[in-house]
Amino acid sequence: MISFGRNSILLSIGTAHALVLAGLLLRAPVNRTANRLLAALLTIVAFRVLPYIIGFAGFYDTWPWLSFMPYEWSLAIGAVIWLYIHVICTGALPTRWAWHFVPAALQGAYYSTIFVQPLAFKNHWNTVAHVPYIVPIETTWSFVALVIYVALAWRTHARYQHWLDTALSNREEFRLDWPRRFLIACSVTVALWVAHSLYEAAVGGLTYFDRLPLYLWFSVLVYGLGLGGLRSARLAYPRPDAVAEPELPVVLAPATEAATEAATEAVAVLPKTERPADWRDMGERFDAEVRAGCWWRDPELTAPRLARLLATNTTYLSRALNDGLGVNFNEFINRIRVDAVQAELRTASADRDILTIALDAGFNSKASFNRVFKRVASVTPTEFKRLADAVTSQTP
Known part of the structure; x- marks a missing residue:
């Protein structure tokens, strides 16, 4: 039954x-x-x-x-x-x-x-x-x-x-x-x-x-x-x-438009014996060029795209960041973004709201900005702003 x-x-x-x-x-x-x-x-x-x-x-x-x-x-x-x-x-x-x-x-x-x-x-x-x-x-x-x-x-x-x-x-x-x-x-x-x-x-x-x-x-x-x-x-x-771009040869010239075009036209990488061994120096140079070029403001920036802007390839970019600076690509870019937000928040004349500053720095949303900022700065954006205002008010 x-x-x-x-x-x-x-x-x-x-x-x-x-x-x-x-x-x-x-x-x-x-x-x-x-x-x-x-x-x-x-x-x-x-x-x-x-x-x-x-x-x-x-x-x-x-x-x-x-x-x-x-x-x-x-x-x-x-x-x-x-x-x-x-x-x-x-x-x-x-x-x-x-x-x-x-x-x-x-x-x-x-x-x-x-x-x-x-x-x-x-x-x-x-x-x-x-x-x-x-x-x-x-x-x-x-x-x-x-x-x-x-x-x-x-x-x-x-x-x-x-x-x-x-x-x-x-x-x-x-x-x-x-x-x-x-x-x-x-x-x-x-x-x-x-x-x-x-x-x-x-x-x-x-x-x-x-x-x-x-x-x-x-x-x-x-x-x-x-x-x-x-x-x-x-x-x-x-x-x-979907995010990969054609790899450039390893031509470590300044990241100008002419250098990028020259690197794209090259057809061979340098022999291993000629490759630079000082990843720290390369990482510091990349850091300076990225900050100067303001490429970090692009919210859709990817490692292949940045490598092309720097006239290098993703392998060298990764080694320079990981072995030279001790950070991965995501952390590298987001630290620069947080530095930029902090710099503007410290400015006494800053009258823009925090979210507008964050979006201008390359963050896509309030949630992602808050997570990254707290991870990098160990305080929330609001707490940092309050501390910065307190320091500014005490400055003669």
């Missing part, structure tokens, strides 16, 4: 909503590849919860032939997680990405083949082969793949965050917390899933009811990931290829 009781309903709430959210993600007009991958992840995990929903409702007792229904696609979960982060961070799928789904295709083919067999054969196969041999191999393979792919996703995310710091002056506008929260949720899930499986192996197996807490977690997970993914479905993610 079919009866949806408490357990089936609890599992259905999050899972059904996740499938609706997956459908909405498929319709998102931007970030289509990433959103489709997230929709696939929600569907795969929802399929994993499905047999528990119908199992608690009595479907298997009424229709035992439903055993081995091809709902198990655990070998695809890790690959989808990694590909989702990869597409967010790079804007495209990696080459030969489809090969990552070969194990999942084999897994699906196995369940589909057994599913259409007579019930007597399925019961016998479950006893002599599936439970004692197939399930341990499948579980181990799934967990190894999950750990590897989640680690790869974290590495891709870390590299992307590093690129944001080293390539964009308006990095504060792209905090992009969603990928990090997504990976944290996935990492916690993998840890819980592995721990649960180890416990099950240690106690000699668990019943449907014993596994309910884990599958409740899966249901909550897909609902949460669906909501978070849908809210972030239209976010604009900066792409490395």
